[in-house]
């Protein structure tokens with residue numbers, strides 16, 4: 326069988342792979358994208374679409390801000406509404422143990438020059454949260470937002486296709502051939518071979534399997550997250566709401582003085598995140614645990630998340646839940662940060678993986694930077710902190 330030839334092969338049709346393929350094709354490269362299922366079938370279809378940048382690790386905030394910049398004009402650029410709304414977010418707590426954590430976070434964000442406010446007593450009292458005690462602390466971010474993750478992924482894929490990217494679905498990559506540590510071709514499970522001197526691993530939680538094909542350990546594993554979806558209701562006009570505990574369960578920030586109930590919640594990985602989408606459905610998140618590729622939901626976690634929500638917004642007790650789901654965040658087990666850029670000692674292999682709970686937020690910047698690295702050999706934002714080399718002892 327004759328092999329087909331492309332400049333670059335992208336493995337993975339989630340938001341990251343589709344963004345990489347789009348930006349690559351914009352710069353004139355010939356690109357083929359391989360997706361083992363259908364476009365947007367992995368983590369990119371099982372999340373809250375939040376750009377809750379105020380809770381991100383400080384290291385990734387510049388990447389996230391660059392992404393927001395791109396998101397602002399993405400619907401026009403791609404000719405497809407990705408439903409990006411910059412409606413802000415609030416990071417809230419009623420737990421005394423999180424108050425100093427929020428104060429520290431606020432100071433850090435201010436030092437970065439970001440547009441955030443720490444609410445005063447009057448603002449805390451005025452929050453229309455129902456008949457509960459006022460929050461003890463709230464950080465309001467004016468630059469956070471939300472996007473429809475399905476539409477964002479498809480928008481990149483459709484635009485990439487229009488620009489000539491060959492998108493192959495139900496095309497599982499089984500082998501990557503090399504000649505003397507130089508990428509030569511990609512072979513599908515079905516046996517078809519594609520010659521491409523460059524390959525981008527954008528396989529999300531499955532990236533370790535792709536790394537094994539070239540003798541590279543990509544330390545990314547699936548981190549399960551669970552979400553409840555409610556019926557549609559009128560627009561609450563709330564921004565994206567995050568529980569202070571999110572900093573603990575997602576980012577490992579450990580407060581002092583935690584009570585027993587909180588210890589149990591944290592052990593289940595529950596850190597509240599609540600968003601209403603433009604159609605009126607609320608997504609109630611979220612949880613974190615390492616359960617391998619087991620995509621079932623757990624009643625204990627779902628109950629815990631619902632209970633936590635009602636402690637913030639008791640008025641939501643009468644809402645019907647219409648479904649729940651679980652997904653796999655691509656989580657870098659070494660340090661929780663994305664792995665971006667060319668692989669060391671391997672010519673033509675690039676990684677765009679490990680975006681954990683930030684992949685939707687980071688997708689446009691990731692796609693643009695990986696495309697720059699491949700086509701220009703340099704990037705408009707430094708990637709050094711995200712490179713694979715950070716795991717190499719001599720580095």
Ligand SMILES: Cc1cc2nc3c(=O)[nH]c(=O)nc-3n(C[C@H](O)[C@H](O)[C@H](O)COP(=O)(O)OP(=O)(O)OC[C@H]3O[C@@H](n4cnc5c(N)ncnc54)[C@H](O)[C@@H]3O)c2cc1C
Nearest residue numbers: 337339341361367368369372375498529550683684685686
């Ligand atoms: C519950 C939950 C809530 C989240 N909330 C948010 C949020 O609010 N904001 C945010 O920014 N992020 C959020 N995330 C994280 C976000 O969903 C991910 O970071 C992002 O979707 C990762 O995209 P990806 O393209 O790397 O991976 P995926 O979307 O998983 O795509 C990888 C693709 O690679 C394909 N693939 C794998 N192996 C092969 C192979 N051998 N051959 C061909 N194809 C292959 C898979 O089929 C898959 O489609 C959340 C995640 C979860 C689970």
